């Protein structure tokens with residue numbers, strides 16, 4: 118069952134989303150060679166709690182940290198630790214915040230210093246794929262219109278979609294219906310309607326789409342060792358079209374990270 122939110126509830130979710138964006142900005146500004154992912158996690162947790170909010174991920178099914186930090190060939194759910202960032206790395210950071218009973222969920226893949234042109238193209242493609250998916254989050258469309266748009270934007274430039282991981286509805290719970298695959302024929306699944314709030318999150322690989330779960334039972338990496346990117350927004354479907362909730366006034370993650378505008 119897809120839970121639709123009232124306008125008031127969407128305003129509350131926008132406050133959660135704003136905190137997600139501000140947390141990602143804080144992390145983006147702290148990223149540099151030599152910083153460990155555990156340090157980024159501590160920074161995020163302290164900031165989120167200072168705002169009267171909770172890091173949604175911490176304790177979720179036993180997850181031990183406040184953010185996910187997944188370097189290079191790691192796709193998602195990397196547990197922060199003593200991994201020290203190096204020039205040329207990419208780092209996917211996923212943040213969940215619960216404020217006033219509602220969850221905001223967002224992710225951004227940051228370059229560490231100068232990265233290879235092919236890595237940059239991967240990040241740019243994933244950002245474009247996310248925007249293409251968000252554009253389809255309109256009442257009257259069907260769910261897989263989002264999926265199809267993400268797939269087209271990813272495979273056109275020659276990258277692959279991770280098929281075993283999906284986006285999701287989000288609200289009072291981090292994971293609500295529906296599941297949102299990042300590939301598929303358009304025009305399938307439930308009809309979209311105003312009040313639905315969706316976490317749209319393409320996860321794309323430079324090589325094969327295949328992934329595996331590490332022994333820690335959380336971290337997921339590409340099987341062939343190729344780079345992977347992950348961008349995510351929480352989006353509300355409104356009568357005026359899609360509204361991105363994981364954004365904040367004055368916060369421009371692309372500018373912070375040195376990626377091209379957009």
Ligand code: MF3
Pocket residue numbers: 173174175177178180185194211212213222223285316
């Ligand atoms: N944003 C992720 C998701 O959509 C994060 C969940 S990771 C966990 O599933 F640590 F919270 F489990």
Ligand code: CO
Pocket residue numbers: 222223284285316318349
């Ligand atoms: Co999510």
